[in-house]
Amino acid sequence: MKKLTPEQRHFFQQIAELAFVNPFSVEREQADCALLAISPGSLPLAERSAKIQARLAEQLMQLQPLADFRIASFTGKVRETMEFAWLFYQFHEFQTAFAEFIERQQQAGDTAINLPCATELLRRFAAAGFDERASAKYIALFYQLHRGFHFINSSVSGQSPAIIELRMRLWNNIFTFNPHWYLDYLCGRMEEFSTLLLGPTGSGKSLVARAIGCSGFIPFDVSKQRFLESFTRSFQAINLAQFPESLLEAELFGHKKGAFTGAIENHEGLFARCSAHGAVFIDEIGDIDIPTQVKLLNVIQDRVFSPVGSHEKMRFSGRVISATNRDISALRQQGLFRDDLYYRLCSDVIVVPGLQQRLAQEPDELGKLIGGLLGRVIAQPEQRLIKRIEDRIRATVPTGYHWPGNVRELEQCIRQICLTGTYSMSQAAVASQPSGFELEQQEISAQQLQQRYCRFLYQKHGSYETVARITGLDRRTAKKYIMAG
Ligand SMILES: Nc1ncnc2c1ncn2[C@@H]1O[C@H](COP(=O)(O)OP(=O)(O)OP(=O)(O)O)[C@@H](O)[C@H]1O
Incomplete structure (x- = not known):
């Protein structure tokens, strides 16, 4: 010894x-x-x-x-x-x-x-x-x-x-x-530990979800000298706001050929695509209607589902990660989000901070973020360019600006600065000040006006559905306009 x-x-x-x-x-x-x-x-x-x-x-x-x-x-x-x-x-x-x-x-x-x-x-x-x-x-x-x-x-x-x-x-x-x-x-x-990501739009919830989803335990097969699966398979994401309600169920659970008009092939839904060691990411969970919430709850609870048009029982063994930029407590109080589903999703509730909070706490974060985001546009951006963009942003954007679109907005801001040398906060500013002060200063097209109005309504109500209802636009167009802001 x-x-x-x-x-x-x-x-x-x-x-x-x-x-x-x-x-x-x-x-x-x-x-x-x-x-x-x-x-x-x-x-x-x-x-x-x-x-x-x-x-x-x-x-x-x-x-x-x-x-x-x-x-x-x-x-x-x-x-x-x-x-x-x-x-x-x-x-x-x-x-x-x-x-x-x-x-x-x-x-x-x-x-x-x-x-x-x-x-x-x-x-x-x-x-x-x-x-x-x-x-x-x-x-x-x-x-x-x-x-x-x-x-x-x-x-x-x-x-x-x-x-x-x-x-x-x-x-x-x-x-x-x-x-x-x-x-x-x-x-x-x-697999029974779910994660709910909260935080404002564009703050990076999807990135965070991917980091969790790609980091699950994957057993090692000694005889084959490889892991049981690739981590790229272990993260399956869906953005619920992308689909009209009529297709949601098929996207989540899959469908059989001929299950409904347009179902020309068998289709694997989100839960079937998720491997035993993986995770599903359900984005915009706050935007789904009550009947779909009930169906989701059943799958998460019983771990069993059937594709649309089939009686076949399939098993789901992955982890569940969900996210919303809406006020989930308010939705629950208003009866728009079921408590039983919430309690299935919330083993760990993580809030992703908004950009304004990050910059208020650490002003140098701006330069670091610019470096990272610019690196996606051009490989290995030079430090001098990063500094120049940062200086332009500081000269154009007032201190304490609330960055309503968060990092997503900063990405656009960087592109705009590269192209035009300046950043017009018009769309974002109108979102919080629809008083017409922007309109007095410039002429804008009807489409731009719609975009700004949609964005303003979204800031106020936090729901693509509500924006669509008020404006009379369909939900996808409303969302497209909001994202374009
Ligand atoms: N911390 C970050 N570092 C680098 N890029 C980021 C960061 N956060 C967000 N982004 C970028 O900003 C954009 C929006 O991020 P993401 O889609 O993850 O936001 P989100 O919070 O899920 O938004 P939403 O609530 O609207 O769905 C993406 O292009 C993403 O790559």
Whole structure:
């Protein structure tokens, strides 16, 4: 049996605890800094991790050559500590391999590809004394942790306190607030935990939903050296506002050929497309009528559904993520959203902050967001261009502007600045001030006027349906006009 000195025991204990701390939390930074004896804020996470990994390798090698590490050399509490310390080391050793694998899987799409580092990982696990079942579980967990970090980090950028909190909440949504529980009881069994995303339009709820949906636990098949499915299959999204009511049911549950006029082929609905390890994302959940709410409730509750025109019972085993930019409490009070459905959707309610709040908390967030958004328009935008756009926005947009379209509006603002050198807030401003002050200053077309009026009504009522009713437009046109704002 290996004996540890008190210093070694303390060091490995610190590492074992670190393995369970939310990487987006302040606690993680504090724990890293305590271990490295540096002050908080002095190094970013990636650099801290690299330093800790080097120290850990050194400490492990002082015990024995790494290749000779055996869990069985330790007993009692120390054994658990050393197991997690070793896992922590291997997790970081394969960080680049997993990052490349995620990229390759993304490119390969829905077919699960082989994990190139699987042979080496399995060899190390076996040599250390892990049985095949435990090895498969930890490899799947490594993959999930890497995906969770990758998708949260790439979808939710920014340093405002509201965004830092959001990243932390998302990590907990995937791995729970207590990863020991997750590891021991919940890993691979999260399908009954639903997520409801609230927040204003354009704030990024769909991105957040995708980050959660692509980060689920996917078991590892040791014999095939690949995961049971591609994570690209594990996220299935639907925007309910896109479909007329007559087609909603078919989109959610699918339909059989000939089930109704126009059903010329069998059609797989949202729930059928979702794999056992996946998640469905139901966007604009606040916009659906009561009969569809009842049908949704039944599927989520019983986990069984039938395509339109069929008696076949199909099973749905995925997680449910839903989102709305409407005031869900008000909808419930008005009897427009069923309480029973709400209580099925709300295991975790996460609010995505609006842009105004983010900029008020952290003005530098504007430059960072411009960099990220511009990167989608032109690859690797130069820092100077980002700065110039930022300066233009600051010169044009009044401080405290409420950015009613949030990040979506900022995206358009950046494009407009690139094309015209300025940003006309007219549409957005009219939304909150339909007094005609804009109209006095310029001539606009009937279509622009309709767009502005729709947007104004949407800000007031928060519902595409209500806008459509008041204006006499059909719902899709109303939504198109609102989005065009
Ligand atoms: N934090 C962010 N970083 C980068 N891009 C973002 C961010 N938030 C939103 N966006 C971009 O803004 C646009 C709108 O985002 P998204 O569709 O996720 O918003 P939403 O909250 O779901 O809106 P809605 O309630 O209208 O459906 C997208 O193009 C998205 O990529």
